[in-house]
Amino acid sequence: MRATLRKTIFFIAIILMAAAVPALSLASGAKPKAAPSAHPQLTDQEKLTPCAQCHKDATPDIYQEWYDSVHGIANVKCFQCHGTYENFRVEPNETNCAACHNKQYQKRPKGKKCWDCHPAHNFFVHK
Amino acid sequence: MGLSRREFLKRTAALTAASYVGMNLPISMEGEAQATDADSWHPGTCRLCGSGCRLELGVKDGRAVALRGISKSRTNFGYLCMKGMLFYKLMGDNHPDRLKKPLYRARKDQPFKEISWDEALDIAAREFANAVKKHGNDSVAYYGSGQALTEETYIFQKVMRGGLRTNNVEGNPRLCMASAVGGYITSFGADEPIGSYDNFERASCFFIIGSNTAEAHPVLFRRIMRRKMDHRDTVKVINADPRISPTSRIADLDLVFEPGTDLALLNAMAHVIVNEKLYDQDFINNYSTFRKGKDKKQVSFEEYRKFLEDYTPEKVAQLCRGNMTAEKIRTAARWFATSEGTMSIWTMGINQRIRGVWANNLIHNLHILTGQLCRPGADSFSLTGQPNACGGVREGGGLCHILPAHRLVKKDKLRHQVEKLWGIPEGRIPPKPGYHTVAMFEAVNQGKIKAIWINCTSPAQSLPNCDKYKKGMARDDVFMVVSDIFPTRTTELANLILPTAFIFEKTGVYGCTERRSQLTRKAVNAPGEAKPEVWMVREWALRLSRELNDPVIKKCVEPFMGKEPDYELPRSIWMEYTQKLTKGRDNDLSGATYEVLAKLPDGVQWPAPTEAFALKGGTDIKFVRGIDPLADKHAQNEMPYQFYGPAHPDRKLWIWLRPQKGPAEMPDEEYPFYLSTGRIIDHWHTSSMTGRVMELVRANPYAFVEINPKDAEKLGIKPNDMVEVVSRRGRNVLPAKVYVGPCEGMVFVYWHDMAEDRMINRVTKDAFDPGSKEPEFKICACRIKKVSGPKPLKPFIVEMS
Numbered sequence: 001m002r003a004t005l006r007k008t009i010f011f012i013a014i015i016l017m018a019a020a021v022p023a024l025s026l027a028s029g030a031k032p033k034a035a036p037s038a039h040p041q042l043t044d045q046e047k048l049t050p051c052a053q054c055h056k057d058a059t060p061d062i063y064q065e066w067y068d069s070v071h072g073i074a075n076v077k078c079f080q081c082h083g084t085y086e087n088f089r090v091e092p093n094e095t096n097c098a099a100c101h102n103k104q105y106q107k108r109p110k111g112k113k114c115w116d117c118h119p120a121h122n123f124f125v126h127k
Numbered sequence: 128m129g130l131s132r133r134e135f136l137k138r139t140a141a142l143t144a145a146s147y148v149g150m151n152l153p154i155s156m157e158g159e160a161q162a163t164d165a166d167s168w169h170p171g172t173c174r175l176c177g178s179g180c181r182l183e184l185g186v187k188d189g190r191a192v193a194l195r196g197i198s199k200s201r202t203n204f205g206y207l208c209m210k211g212m213l214f215y216k217l218m219g220d221n222h223p224d225r226l227k228k229p230l231y232r233a234r235k236d237q238p239f240k241e242i243s244w245d246e247a248l249d250i251a252a253r254e255f256a257n258a259v260k261k262h263g264n265d266s267v268a269y270y271g272s273g274q275a276l277t278e279e280t281y282i283f284q285k286v287m288r289g290g291l292r293t294n295n296v297e298g299n300p301r302l303c304m305a306s307a308v309g310g311y312i313t314s315f316g317a318d319e320p321i322g323s324y325d326n327f328e329r330a331s332c333f334f335i336i337g338s339n340t341a342e343a344h345p346v347l348f349r350r351i352m353r354r355k356m357d358h359r360d361t362v363k364v365i366n367a368d369p370r371i372s373p374t375s376r377i378a379d380l381d382l383v384f385e386p387g388t389d390l391a392l393l394n395a396m397a398h399v400i401v402n403e404k405l406y407d408q409d410f411i412n413n414y415s416t417f418r419k420g421k422d423k424k425q426v427s428f429e430e431y432r433k434f435l436e437d438y439t440p441e442k443v444a445q446l447c448r449g450n451m452t453a454e455k456i457r458t459a460a461r462w463f464a465t466s467e468g469t470m471s472i473w474t475m476g477i478n479q480r481i482r483g484v485w486a487n488n489l490i491h492n493l494h495i496l497t498g499q500l501c502r503p504g505a506d507s508f509s510l511t512g513q514p515n516a517c518g519g520v521r522e523g524g525g526l527c528h529i530l531p532a533h534r535l536v537k538k539d540k541l542r543h544q545v546e547k548l549w550g551i552p553e554g555r556i557p558p559k560p561g562y563h564t565v566a567m568f569e570a571v572n573q574g575k576i577k578a579i580w581i582n583c584t585s586p587a588q589s590l591p592n593c594d595k596y597k598k599g600m601a602r603d604d605v606f607m608v609v610s611d612i613f614p615t616r617t618t619e620l621a622n623l624i625l626p627t628a629f630i631f632e633k634t635g636v637y638g639c640t641e642r643r644s645q646l647t648r649k650a651v652n653a654p655g656e657a658k659p660e661v662w663m664v665r666e667w668a669l670r671l672s673r674e675l676n677d678p679v680i681k682k683c684v685e686p687f688m689g690k691e692p693d694y695e696l697p698r699s700i701w702m703e704y705t706q707k708l709t710k711g712r713d714n715d716l717s718g719a720t721y722e723v724l725a726k727l728p729d730g731v732q733w734p735a736p737t738e739a740f741a742l743k744g745g746t747d748i749k750f751v752r753g754i755d756p757l758a759d760k761h762a763q764n765e766m767p768y769q770f771y772g773p774a775h776p777d778r779k780l781w782i783w784l785r786p787q788k789g790p791a792e793m794p795d796e797e798y799p800f801y802l803s804t805g806r807i808i809d810h811w812h813t814s815s816m817t818g819r820v821m822e823l824v825r826a827n828p829y830a831f832v833e834i835n836p837k838d839a840e841k842l843g844i845k846p847n848d849m850v851e852v853v854s855r856r857g858r859n860v861l862p863a864k865v866y867v868g869p870c871e872g873m874v875f876v877y878w879h880d881m882a883e884d885r886m887i888n889r890v891t892k893d894a895f896d897p898g899s900k901e902p903e904f905k906i907c908a909c910r911i912k913k914v915s916g917p918k919p920l921k922p923f924i925v926e927m928s
Contacts, residue, residue, distance in 0.1 A: 048828040048922065070356070073376050074349045075341055075808050079822045080209050086821070095163050095193065100206045103198035 039088050047085050051078035065121040076100075165192050170728070171647030172637045173211045174274070174630045175811045177511035178202060178347050179639025180211055181729050184218075184631050184650050191218040191631065191651050199728035201744075202324060202639065208345040210811055213820050217612070218629055219651045224613050224819055224926060226626035227655020235603055235620065239927070244656065248663070251580070251623055252670030254606040258577035259291060259675060264557070268295035268567055268576050272583035273303070273513030273520050276635030277644070278700040279660040280519040281531060282684070283582065286668045288524075289551045290680035294536050294561035295576070298525040299584045300516035301564040302591075305899035306478040307509035308521060310487020314495070314507075314781055316772025317713050318533055319517060322470075322506035323641045323732065323747040327351055329504035332466035333364045334459070336490065337389065337476020337905075341373035342808035344474075344510050351472075352377050363462045367392065368476060369449065369803065370833075370869045380459060383449035383870050386801040386906045390482060391787035392456065393489035395443035398435040399460035400496050406464070407498030414768060415495050416777060419784035426784065434784045446787070449870045464497040468504020474512060475805065479904040483896045485785040495780045501751050501768050511640040513812075518638015522714050523704065527561035531704060532712035533773070536560045548707045551679050563900035564590070565893055572599030578606040582660060583627065585615040588813045588886060591902045592856045592893040610660060614925045615815045616881055627660055628653035635661075635697045636724065642746070644719055645730030649693045661700060662692035709733070713757065713773060719745070790906035791894030794872065798854060798908035800838075801873040804887050805905075810879035818881065818924045828922040830880035830887060831864040834911070838872065839865040847917040852876065854909045857889035862920065863913075874911055878904075882923035 055078065056063045066072045080099075081092040097114045098105035108114065118124065165185030173180040181200035185193035194215045198205035216222060229247035230239035242250075258266045269287045271280055275298075284296045311318045327350040340348040355362050355377045366378035369386045384392055400406050417431045418424065440453035463469050471494065477486045491507050499505040511517050524531035534541035542556050562570050568590060570576045590596045600607060600620040609621040612629050632653040638644045653659075665684045672681035686703055690696035698721050705716040718741030719731040732745035734757045746755045750768050753759070761771035763778065770778050794801055809826040810817040817823045832850050834842075844850055850863045852874065861876060861884070869875045876887040883889075892907035 045919065048825055050826050070349075070352070073352055073356075075208075075345055075373060077209060077809075077826060079826060080212060084822045084825055093163070095195075096212075099193070099195045099212045102195050102205055 039085055042085070051082075062121050069121060069123045071121075071123055168195075169631065169648065169650035170197060171631055171650070172514060172639075172645045173207070174214050174514060175210045175816070176208075176344055177273075177513050177516060177640045178344050179514065179637065179641070179643055179645060180207055180346050181645060182207060182211060184215060186650055189219075189651060191215040191221060197728055201729050202641075202643065203346045204350075206346050206349055209809060209823065209826070210817055210820075211346070213822055214816060216820050217816055218631055220654050222819055224924075225654045225657065226612060226614065226618075226624060226927075227657060228626060229656070230624040230927075232622055235601060235622065239624065244658070244666075247623060247625060248666050248670055251608050251625075251667055252674050254608075254622075255291070255578045255580075256671055256674035258606070262575075262577050264292040265295060265561070266575065266577040267291055267293060268297070268562065268570075268579045270564070270567060270579060270581045270584065270586060271296070271298035271520065271525050273298060273300040273511070273516030275515060275519055275525075275583045275660065276633070276697065277515060277519040277523045277638060277704065278635045278697040279582070279664070280515075280523040280525040281704045282661055282664045282687070282700050283580075284524045284531070285549065285683050286664055286671070286680065288530070288556045289546070289549050290668055290671060290677070290683045292555060292557055294527050294557055294559065295567065296525060296561055297527050297564050297567050298516075298520045299564070299586070299589060300511075300513065300520040301526060301899075301901060302479075302589065302904070303475060303512045303901070304478055304509065304516050304521070305526070305901040306480065306483025306487055306896055307511070309484035309896070309899040310491060310509070312772075312774045313484065314488050314491035314783065316770055316775030316778070316780070317749070318521060319642050319714070319749075320506060320508045320640070321500060321749045322508060323643075324350065325747060326468065326470050326504050326506045326508070327354055330354065330466075330468045330470035330506075331358075331362050331504060332462050332469040333362070334367070334463055334469060334471040334490075334493075335365065335374060335378075336367040336393075336471065336473050337478075337486075338472055338474040338510060339368070339370075339372040339374050339805060340472060340474075340510070341376065343512065343806045345808055347510065348374065363466065365459045365462060367459070369801070369873055370875055371867055373808075380455060380462075382447075382451060382455055382459060384447035384451055385449055385870060386803055386873055387480075387790040387793075388443075388447040388787070389477065389480070390486055390489055390785060391438060391443045391446050392451075393486070393493065394435060394438035394785075394787065395440050395456045396460040396463065397489070397492055397496060398438045398443075399440060399457050400464050400493065401432055401435055403457075403461070405461065406496040410498030411496065411782075413766060414770065415780045415782050417784065418781045423781075431782060431784055438787075463493060463499070466499075466504075468502065469494070469497070469499040470504060470506045470508055472508055472510055474510045476905055478509070478899075478901055480906070481791045481894055481896055481903045482785070482788040483901050483903075484898040485783070485788065488783040488785050491780075492782050495782050500780075501748060509640070514639065515637040517640060517642070518636060518644055522638060522709075527563050527567075530556070531708040532714055534712075545708070549683065551682055555679060565895050565900065565902060568596040568599060571602070571605055572596060574599075574602065574604060576605065578608075580608040580610070581617055581621075582610045585611075585617040585813045585815060587616040587620055588881060588888060590893070591888055591891040591904050593886070593888040594857055595893065610663065611815070612657070613815045613819065614927045615813060616886075616925055618927075619925060625663060626653075626655065626657035627663075628657050632657070633659035633661075633692075633697070634694045636701060636730075642714070642732045642749075643730050644716060644724065644733065646721055646724035648725070659692050659697070661687075661696050665696070710736075713771070715757070716741075718742075791903055792855075792892050792906070792908045794908045798910045799872070800909050800911055802852065802854065802887075802890060802907050802909040803869070803873060803875050803905050804878040804891060805875065806879070807877050810877070812879065814879040814881060814924070818879070818922065824922050827877070829882070829920050830859075830861055830877040830885040832859075832861040832911070833864045833866065833868045833875040835867055835869050835871045835873070836865050838874075839863065842911065842913060844911075844913045845916075848913050849915045849918050851912045851914045852887070852890055852909050853911075854890045854892070854907055856892065856907075859887055859890055860884045860914060862917065874909065880923070881925055882921075885923075
């Protein structure tokens with residue numbers, strides 16, 4: 001069962017990564033108008049489940065990294081970076097980082113994304 | 128693979144009860160603008176909680192599109208919580224639910240119809256005037272909010288007191304921080320904290336009691352977390368609460384106690400400090416006296432020592448139950464007393480108690496005994512829940528017993544000062560304080576109040592035992608005006624609904640927890656015909672003056688005539704308040720003009736008596752010579768600290784002998800559980816705002832009842848089962864969350880939910896502190912029972928039919 005689950009998670013991850021490609025191209029180029037939806041389809045009722053409730057099991061390593069990070073302790077939740085279903089982004093828009101880290105965002109090295117130096121989900125000060 | 132999507136979800140998600148049926152969500156998020164689109168950014172203050180985070184609103188083509196923190200602000204250093212990031216979605220035309228036109232119905236069983244502003248203000252004036260003519264001045268009332276701008280509270284109370292000659296001026300801060308006011312005045316002689324947030328970066332010990340800071344004040348919690356993580360071995364965090372919460376994640380020591388045993392715990396810590404001689408004898412000798420009883424009788428240290436004999440750690444640990452041991456109490460007391468700087472932090476767990484003032488006194492006692500005050504990192508610091516409970520209501524005269532700038536109504540001299548400053552006849556303001564909040568709504572129930580204006584708050588949901596008070600609000604002989612931005616449980620009971628402008632849609636000042644006043648200027652237009660309250664009150668007062676043929680009412684708003692409402696009108700009100708009313712008072716803001724406030728990233732901390740001083744940011748530690756200009760001005764000796772607070776003529780801090788006092792209602796055979804309530808991070812107050820932001824709704828779609836696993840096992844309750852929570856007053860049925868969490872014998876319910884079945888204030892108790900008149904929301908007795916397995920649920924917000 002556990003192995004099947006891991007395969008499923010892997011499969012979902014592949015889908016997510018595939019969906020992330022247009023997100024990446026948007027993030028580096030023109031203004032995004034309609035956010036790409038890369039999340040598996042859910043009913044409106046299912047969407048009332050907090051992200052972490054599923055992802056604690058669906059992506060346990062990522063969940064644990066986040067939980068142990070300063071974002072986890074300070075209760076910075078998944079949707080604050082990734083949005084919710086209608087504006088979901090696998091790779092967040094960096095302006096979401098700037099909501100709290102604008103000074104650092106303005107000073108970031110050219111051509112670098114925030115997570116190039118501050119790994120996503122554990123947010124060490126630098127890689 | 129072999130797994131369908133649904134199977135995958137079932138296995139991985141531990142689906143909640145909510146996941147079984149579909150429902151339509153009301154809010155479209157298509158075409159949402161992004162922060163990257165903003166073409167201008169406008170500084171202001173967060174609309175939620177009392178932290179006072181400074182932020183910038185991104186605007187594109189006149190529409191609010193994003194919010195981001197201001198790095199230079201000393202309140203938040205650029206950080207925001209999820210609510211602070213997202214409330215731009217409520218501004219202007221961003222949200223379809225915004226109230227846009229005045230709505231009226233003569234009888235409360237009729238549908239509302241749209242009317243013009245002229246009609247609306249005529250009706251409001253006529254109804255209030257008729258009530259005054261037929262039933263007297265005290266038959267009208269104003270019930271305001273710690274979310275209103277200072278200018279709004281000030282002009283409302285001026286018209287009510289100087290114009291309509293009643294002190295029936297109250298506000299929802301009575302429900303959250305009145306006990307803190309009482310505590311500061313009786314312990315330190317002056318309201319509001321001595322120090323500032325910058326003690327977060329200086330403290331070596333944090334004593335957090337009755338506060339889930341991580342969720343109720345997340346951005347301030349981040350500062351405590353950072354301090355702890357950067358000094359893991361040297362900074363200690365004590366978290367004292369009946370419930371393990373996200374705040375516990377940074378705690379070195381969790382003191383879990385049964386609800387209502389907090390006063391004993393605090394006395395036990397004092398017992399350790401006294402018996403182990405951990406006190407600061409010089410500080411006690413120089414700056415304090417010991418007091419007891421209603422007559423404030425001065426007693427000796429020896430008598431205090433004897434009083435504490437009843438509170439040995441062993442005895443109190445047995446009373447507190449939870450995880451308490453005598454050794455934990457000793458450890459907490461030692462860390463508290465011996466750290467280089469100890470900062471206590473509390474909110475509603477302490478304030479919303481039948482003896483909330485006493486509980487505040489007992490925290491202050493620990494600081495006075497150990498000299499943990501007036502120096503870096505040392506402070507006894509009450510956190511406030513609303514963005515302008517301090518600045519607007521506490522300082523601006525928004526409660527029934529206080530006039531602007533900390534003046535007591537009952538003091539003739541102070542009342543006459545105000546009359547003179549307003550240019551109205553002496554004797555115009557009645558000497559008797561008005562109804563406090565619970566008494567006010569009791570008077571509504573009894574039909575003594577015939578016309579009430581409720582601004583920017585929803586007492587139909589936020590009052591304890593709210594069903595009792597909804598009956599009064601529903602009376603057809605009680606004319607009710609409600610001004611707000613969205614429909615609420617209270618607009619449902621109104622005769623007249625007036626649509627107001629939201630923050631950034633109007634101009635004004637918020638004063639946060641640390642005595643800091645900050646300006647927000649209008650940046651976007653309000654939707655439809657929504658108007659700033661200051662305009663409404665001025666126009667209403669002119670009509671009242673005509674209806675009652677009373678030129679003094681007009682006189683109250685005369686200084687504000689002809690001013691355009693978006694900037695000049697609130698500026699003129701602020702100028703009158705600061706230059707006339709606060710001048711020479713302990714919250715002197717005369718240096719904090721709009722022009723000065725606009726120059727600073729994070730406003731000004733009072734006292735700030737001159738512009739030059741205000742431009743430096745004001746006073747970060749009260750009472751300290753060389754820092755606080757009033758400490759220098761009022762100095763009577765060479766001592767470094769000058770406790771000049773107006774309530775203590777001896778200029779001393781008072782250590783109080785306050786005994787343990789349990790809650791008004793204890794569990795018994797019929798109702799064997801304690802019920803407590805509180806906030807969660809994603810929602811705020813009655814969720815009339817956060818319940819309309821999809822990200823926040825999904826993060827926490829409903830209220831839950833949290834149950835300790837041991838209790839759940841005994842009662843056969845599993846996660847997401849539907850559980851009935853019943854008290855002597857009302858009943859809720861909520862999904863269960865089973866975890867630790869609450870201590871055994873206690874359940875905890877989130878209070879934001881508007882759904883009738885999940886509105887926990889239908890169950891809470893309206894007993895109140897006899898001193899502060901603040902209700903004991905935090906404790907009552909209830910019984911719980913599983914009524915079914917998981918059931919589909921819907922988030923709920925009130926909409927206009």
